[in-house]
Amino acid sequence: MKIDFQAPEFIANPYPVYAQLREQSPVYLLEPKVWLVTRYHDAEYLLKSPLLDKDIPSAFNQRYGRNMNDEPVYRMHNDFWASMNSPSRRKLVVKALNAGKMSDLRVLAQESAKQLVDKWITRKQADLMQVFACPFPVQVICNLLNIELEQSLDFLAEIKLIARSGEPKLLDATELETSNAAALRLDSFFRKICRERRKQPGDDLISQLLTAEEDGECLSEDEIISNLIILFMAGYGTTANALCNILRLLFLYPDQRELLLAKPELLTCAVEEGLRFSTSAPITFFVAVESFELQGVQIASGDTIYLALDSANHDPEIFVEPDRFWIDRPPTVKKLLSFGQGSHYCLGAKLGVLMLEVALETLFRRLPNLTIDNVEQLTWEPTWVFKSLESLPARW
Numbered sequence: 001m002k003i004d005f006q007a008p009e010f011i012a013n014p015y016p017v018y019a020q021l022r023e024q025s026p027v028y029l030l031e032p033k034v035w036l037v038t039r040y041h042d043a044e045y046l047l048k049s050p051l052l053d054k055d056i057p058s059a060f061n062q063r064y065g066r067n068m069n070d071e072p073v074y075r076m077h078n079d080f081w082a083s084m085n086s087p088s089r090r091k092l093v094v095k096a097l098n099a100g101k102m103s104d105l106r107v108l109a110q111e112s113a114k115q116l117v118d119k120w121i122t123r124k125q126a127d128l129m130q131v132f133a134c135p136f137p138v139q140v141i142c143n144l145l146n147i148e149l150e151q152s153l154d155f156l157a158e159i160k161l162i163a164r165s166g167e168p169k170l171l172d173a174t175e176l177e178t179s180n181a182a183a184l185r186l187d188s189f190f191r192k193i194c195r196e197r198r199k200q201p202g203d204d205l206i207s208q209l210l211t212a213e214e215d216g217e218c219l220s221e222d223e224i225i226s227n228l229i230i231l232f233m234a235g236y237g238t239t240a241n242a243l244c245n246i247l248r249l250l251f252l253y254p255d256q257r258e259l260l261l262a263k264p265e266l267l268t269c270a271v272e273e274g275l276r277f278s279t280s281a282p283i284t285f286f287v288a289v290e291s292f293e294l295q296g297v298q299i300a301s302g303d304t305i306y307l308a309l310d311s312a313n314h315d316p317e318i319f320v321e322p323d324r325f326w327i328d329r330p331p332t333v334k335k336l337l338s339f340g341q342g343s344h345y346c347l348g349a350k351l352g353v354l355m356l357e358v359a360l361e362t363l364f365r366r367l368p369n370l371t372i373d374n375v376e377q378l379t380w381e382p383t384w385v386f387k388s389l390e391s392l393p394a395r396w
């Protein structure tokens with residue numbers, strides 16, 4: 001079976017192809033030594049098993065054919081993975097992230113949403129991706145860190161430059177130079193703030209990371225800085241795109257939007273169903289640490305395994321009528337896989353859901369006449385690794 005994963009038809013609607021793959025070729029050879037796993041049970045099994053590892057630094061080195069630790073942007077990735085791959089160091093980041101109360105976070109997110117909507121509500125039309133979905137999570141994370149959004153850097157622009165380094169397409173020399181420059185600017189910005197917070201700690205996430213300690217272990221300054229930058233990277237695009245994807249679904253299926261407006265208590269279910277149906281991070285990848293067999297296919301140690309989380313989320317073995325967007329769908333025994341599972345489960349899952357809830361609640365309350373232009377013809381960014389609309393033109 002030959003599949004063009006870059007084809008616009010696949011990017012817009014991958015589910016018929018995924019159904020065929022789950023049926024006929026559940027462990028599919030993407031290219032030599034690179035596999036795609038599409039069934040829920042297989043993806044869940046692998047996410048929880050020690051057969052796979054997230055050795056991203058080696059994967060970068062292998063893909064570029066040289067040691068990428070010499071490049072500032074990849075050194076930052078490596079420092080981040082040093083803490084994510086060590087259970088005790090990862091625990092320190094989790095501890096710092098969970099130090100604030102969720103109720104406080106909700107108030108903080110509501111305040112951020114209000115400030116943003118106030119800026120453009122009188123305009124009556126805009127691209128919701130630009131004016132709201134992208135800046136909203138950045139503003140919430142800035143609040144969490146207690147840093148001013150417009151302090152001295154355009155965070156969104158800098159993070160977008162850095163995010164390119166995590167995409168499957170290799171960076172050319174100019175792109176690498178641009179990403180490195182952004183990494184260095186953010187590095188010196190956060191290094192200065194870390195020094196200030198060491199002298200004068202507060203109850204923000206940076207101060208929590210600086211003081212987090214367990215069994216005599218704490219995070220190095222390089223690790224803290226890379227974690228702060230990657231938290232932005234991992235948290236802003238995923239949340240912004242998830243918000244646009246959910247809004248698109250709610251306008252594509254007006255009966256579901258009306259149901260939500262009539263029963264606001266379904267908000268959490270609507271967010272969950274949106275994340276199941278059209279998640280913003282549809283693929284994750286790992287490296288096999290030993291050889292093993294899956295569905296009759298022999299996988300060698302060192303092979304790369306892509307897990308199609310959105311295919312798993314549409315697996316009829318788990319979800320009744322999986323291709324139906326259904327905000328009050330009957331509960332399933334198994335969880336959606338949009339945040340992964342196991343030792344690398346998304347660190348910001350709770351925060352992401354909270355931001356999506358606050359964003360939807362704010363938009364529907366403040367813009368009661370909200371409509372999306374040509375909702376059936378919206379176009380997708382040309383990548384299957386992120387599920388991302390190009391824009392979300394709206395009026396109210």
Ligand code: HEM
Pocket residue numbers: 047054084090141230231232234235236238239242279280281283284285309338339340341343344345346347348349351352353
């Ligand atoms: C709706 C929004 C979000 C979605 C759909 C999402 C999805 C994911 C997925 C699929 C993974 C990979 C899991 C794996 O490979 O096993 C992940 C990891 C991660 N996410 Fe999220 N995420 C979201 C929001 C956030 C937010 C808001 C933050 C932080 C502020 C965040 C921080 C992280 C981090 C640090 C990791 C790496 C964890 C590790 O490898 O140990 N995410 N996320």
